[in-house]
Amino acid sequence: xxxxxxxxxxxxxxxxxxxxxxxxxxxxxxxxxxxxxxxxxxxxxxxxxxxxxxxxxxxxxxxxxxxxxxxxxxxxxxxxxxxxxxxxxxxxxxxxxxxxxxxxxxxxxxxxxxxxxxxxxxxxxxxxxx
Numbered sequence: 001x002x003x004x005x006x007x008x009x010x011x012x013x014x015x016x017x018x019x020x021x022x023x024x025x026x027x028x029x030x031x032x033x034x035x036x037x038x039x040x041x042x043x044x045x046x047x048x049x050x051x052x053x054x055x056x057x058x059x060x061x062x063x064x065x066x067x068x069x070x071x072x073x074x075x076x077x078x079x080x081x082x083x084x085x086x087x088x089x090x091x092x093x094x095x096x097x098x099x100x101x102x103x104x105x106x107x108x109x110x111x112x113x114x115x116x117x118x119x120x121x122x123x124x125x126x127x128x129x130x
Contacts, residue, residue, distance in 0.1 A: 001025060003032050004067040008115055010108045011071060016097045025049055039064040071107075079103055 001020060003013040013032035017024050022045035029049055038056045040046040047058050062069055079099055080088035090096035114120075 001028060002068060002071055003028070003035070004071050005035075006067050009067060009071070009111045011104045014100060014104055016093060016100055018093075021045060022048055041065060074107065075100075075103065 001015045001017065001024065002011050004010070005012050012035075013028050015024055015028050020043065025045050026049050029051070035054050038051055038054055040056065040058055041062075042058050042060050046056070049056070057064065059065060076082050081090045081096060081099060090099070
């Protein structure tokens with residue numbers, strides 16, 4: 001589970017768990033930065049959480065969840081243990097927690113750097129033959 005800021009695309013809060021539950025979500029909500037608006041999928045536990053004074057918008061489609069869905073795609077792209085149909089997986093929850101913690105740190109640094117220097121293009125090697 002993750003909370004993503006729509007402006008900076010930084011991951012504000014995250015939790016490694018095997019199943020989504022209302023208690024885990026409420027705990028994550030209590031220990032994260034308070035937002036003004038929350039968008040989520042139509043999962044029942046998200047509807048019953050206490051967001052005050054913020055407003056929660058449960059969405060039946062992914063039209064407003066694009067920040068989180070894009071972050072999940074990056075998780076699966078960069079962390080082999082989160083890919084589907086993979087032979088790489090974490091046998092211990094602590095190992096997965098540490099891998100996600102490192103990823104979140106690097107990902108947030110990258111997002112803030114891109115925001116600070118929007119015109120910077122990273123150097124890429126050209127493989128074209130002359």
